[in-house]
Amino acid sequence: MLVSSVCGCLVATWLLWRARKQGDLQALASFAIMMAIWCFGHVLLFHGYEQAGIYIILANPLMPTFFLHFAICFVSSDAEKEPMLDHLHRAVPWIYATSVAVVLQSWWVGAGDTINTLDTRSVFIFTDAGSWNLAYTVLIGILAHGVLLFGWRRHSGNKKRSILAMFGVGAWGLLLATSFVFPSFGISWFPYPMLLLPTYLLLLVYAVVRYKILSVNAFANRALLWVAMMLVILCLIAVISVISGRVGLQALADVPSWQLWLYSLLMLVTSALIYQPLNRLISRIIYPGAVLNEAVLDTWSSQLKEAQDWQQLIAIGERSLSSQIRQDVDIKLGTVEEHPKSREGQELALRVFRSGTGWHFLLLGWEDASPGMRLTAEVFGSLFSTSCGLLEHSLALAATERKRLDEQHLVELGSLSAAMAHELRNPLNIIAMAAYDTPPETRQHIQTQLQRADRLVSDMLVYSGSLELQISTAPLKTLIASVLAQVQLEGVSYELDVDEAIELEADPQRLQQAFINLIDNAVAFLRGQPDGKLLIEAQVKTKTDAGIEGPAVVIQVHNNGPEIDKSLQGDSLFQPFVTKRAGGTGLGLAIVRRIVDAHGGIIQCHTDTAWPVTFQLTLPLFQSDRLIPGGIRSVKNHIQGTGKH
Template identity: 50%
Template sequence: MDLAMLFETMLGLTSLSALWTGLWLWWHARFQPVLKPLAGFCAMMAVWCGGHLALQHDLLLPGKALILANPLMPAFFLQFALAYVTAQPQQPQLRWIEWLRQYQSWFLLASVLVVLLSWSQPSARVQALYGMPVFFLFDGFGWFNLAYTVLLGMLAHWVLWRGRHAYHGNKHHSVVAISMTAGLGLLLATSFVFPSLGLNWYPYPMLVLPLYLVLLVYSVVRYQMLAVNAFASRALVYLVMGLLLLLLMALMSSLFGQFGMPALAAVPGWQLWLYSSLLLLLAAAAYRPASRLAERLIFPGVQLSEAMVSRWQQQLSLAADWQQLAEQSALLIRQPLKQPVQICLLQGAELLAQSAEVSALKLMVIATDSDDQSGKHWQFSIPGEQGLTPTLKLTAEVFGSLLVSSCGRLQSALALAEAQKQQLAQQHLVELGALAASMAHELRNPLNIISMASAAVDAELRGHIQTQLKRADRLIADMLVYAGRLQLQPTLFPLQPLVQSLLLQAPDGVRTELAMPADLQLYADPYRIQQVLQNLFDNAFAFLRNQPGACLRVEASTSDTEVQIRVLNNGPALDPALLDGQLFRPFVSKRAGGSGLGLAIVARIILAHQGRIQHDTDPDWPVCFTLYLPVVSGEIR
């Protein structure tokens, strides 16, 4: 084959492959828009190669026009580079790429303008070269066309090369591969300029253009389409086998004569290679049927199919609880294994469910705690698998894997359902709180009427009525505080004066002690903190009243992260039953006349301040409540 025919063949192959690749990319651009400008690049490469072919068939004017349209190639490639690199940028120093992206339509418009000017001006000539009747040479305005094309192509490659810094992992590798492949293509394509520069070199690099196009597309989509990787893997295997076959045929043809087989030695090498390639293709076509036959011979009996596995997945996903999953699993696997199977689902040593039918063959799925704290790890075992044939054993293992996945999904679904149930319960409590607040407001009106009506009765009865009205008013006030929404208004205030004013309300016979720094300041809502201390003091006074040696002590100290306030008294110790998580719940008070909401309100206010309260054990004080309030932005002194 002479050089002119080789040139025409390779460019024809490049044009056809570029056209097919462009259509394929355009079809997939429905799901990945970044491929659309790459499809335009492939189409323009097909047009460019078609221009060279037109010149070889004396179509001079169309050939020149198609070749002079080459600025559109880098214009489309620049659009692709900008779309591919700026999809998910990670570095702000590449903002210039985003600026180029905003003006990318202007580059395309400028390319169209250069093409139109090239068509209207003397830009190219042809001459006989390398045994070809005509070969394209730049002339006149064509040099500007060439310079613009090269500069635009370099800009596109610079965008890709610089944009690689914005990504890590697969995307980074993909950008590097595209940059290197595209740079190779730029060098291959520009080899046709040699004659225009007076270099009498045959453009051998242009003969490799079909391979360049394949490498470019593969470097773009290899990390995005699994089908492309599978196809490339098979193609590489076939290519390696074909090369090995070619070497083998060359070796055999040289040895045929030495082994007394001159007839075979006289057969042309290309015929041997062609016959061997046909045998290779036939062997590749027969591989799948032969492998299926081998599977049936080695694994006789029930054959797994995609439809069977899909049906298993669908049926197992319908189970709403553990028992239903066990029963459904036993029903599904019974027929393929040709015997009854008992399904046992366990969580550690706890049996979650098992199928009703008792069988010697069991399939057990056990959940254990995962080491990486990702939840439960499910695994299956078949204690009686020794009696199964290889096919049935494979079937049981596949079904067990599906059952393991179903157990994980069911566990997640049940956990989600429980979370939704708790959310509904929480919402119900919120509604009850709103109802309680509304009722508390409504109760104040009849209480006021009763208070006014009691003015007409005798003094003793009026005293009893007023006492109960005050108790009811206190209960209503506590309900409003507990059920209402806490809105804090924090400020910086000295703590000691507030505590001293509350301790002045101590009843006769109760001694008070205060131990805290005089300059201690607290950043919190002073009204809410007063409520907390008032409730704690009232509870203490109720038990200390009329008790010999009664004492209430308040201590406070600070650290780098929190303020600690201790309220202690030497009254009777709390009931141990209340200390087991019940102390700060509403309506568990044992104090006569109490509303049962005092400590619950205290805990709610402290929690709203991002603090905590607890009852501590102190050898010198039977009752000790400790408040922990956080230091906010270093405001507490």
């Protein structure tokens, strides 16, 4: 009983420390405190303090009341309110008041008494007036388990498993509690179940917090290991006591079994206490220079988690490992084929590569390193590989989120563009009609600006609208020639170097629109230039630098106009409303990229060719199914070879 009381106080203290404003754990801690007080009441009886012990034991209705409060808080869910639980929760103060009233009434009428056992110790019994106290205690306990049963039916997952475990512990507690009522019914059995009473509270708390506080599982694992080892020692000592006399070890047989068990238990405790220091000492002897502990691993983990991209991850990894072993280490990412099994030179290297089963690492140049340094590198390599997988997943999620935001932006821009087209074109038409009677020079200037405004509205509608591709087989040379026939070249000479046999699966109208924008953009800069030239060439390649799987057609649109401003080179050139062209809308190249992206291709601007300006379009030769609105492709590329391809 004294062990149970001390155990209850320790458990309650731990629960209050970990509760952190969690109502269910606070109520469970109150239950543990009340159980500790109740057990201490029995201890007082054993030591002759009968009146104080009786008063404490008669307060037992408070124990199931605290447990009922815990059950209500544990079963309640913030996501889904239950009317019955709400009513019970509001009635908790009244239940507490009733329990206190029952305790006071039990004290008033003398609901408890004591009897003497054979060794003259006092044992508590209920008097006839105490039946009400006992019945109320049982009733509240049944109500608490009824609430748990309701929660078991309503919940799933870990909470349901916890409730099921609590029912098992409750059955164990009921078996132990039977020994306390034996004397009240005149049963003169020794209360053997009472010896296991400390386990009830420990098992109950473990059933509750196992899925809420994961660190308690490590403690339970160690505790169970200790119990198992003590039982093994107990059985071993029993066997030694039996057979030692028969094999001539009479001195050992004469030693009391409890002394042998106590000595063995002392050896077990001593071994457990010196295990960690000895383990660290031996590790330093075997692996000199390796200082690996939880603090180092936590530092590495927190530093690697700060990386936002691959270059930053490599820089953090090299700095962390190099500072730990006090030597420079080179870290690179790649594939397993890129990393040789051996390496010349003394440079220490860590190669991390991606394979079908995940991220792995390879140590190169560590043959002459000390065992401690190699162990440090292996542990760090394992942690770095895990960080690579986490960063890869994080970047994929970020890319998906950016794509979703871009699509949402296009939808919003489409609505805005449609509203602009409706609101602007009517006043533009009125302005055009009003300018009919103006002088020719003024009318021409107004018409030019109106055409520019109408072009801007049209481009916005094209860029922001849904992009549905109607796929068909299109002869590339014929398609580009028709575009050149439509565009006003205004003295710009052109050359078309495209094989007539090249055909690709695409939307001809959308590709025409892309080439119109590209050629029109080039002519705008070549206009007025005496030697303006335009060259369009294409060729089929089985493998391209753009990373497109399968055969693709590479189309290059060259012009000898002025070089593109360095501030616009790169990805910003294809952003909407970015232009240096006089009278341009800044949407032409953005529309081209959107059409090319919808076809699964890539557009790039090159300044490293023989021409000042080159736009290169890389388009897959074959498309899969029809494309869905918005330019998002249903990717299922297939390769269909024909003789002319």
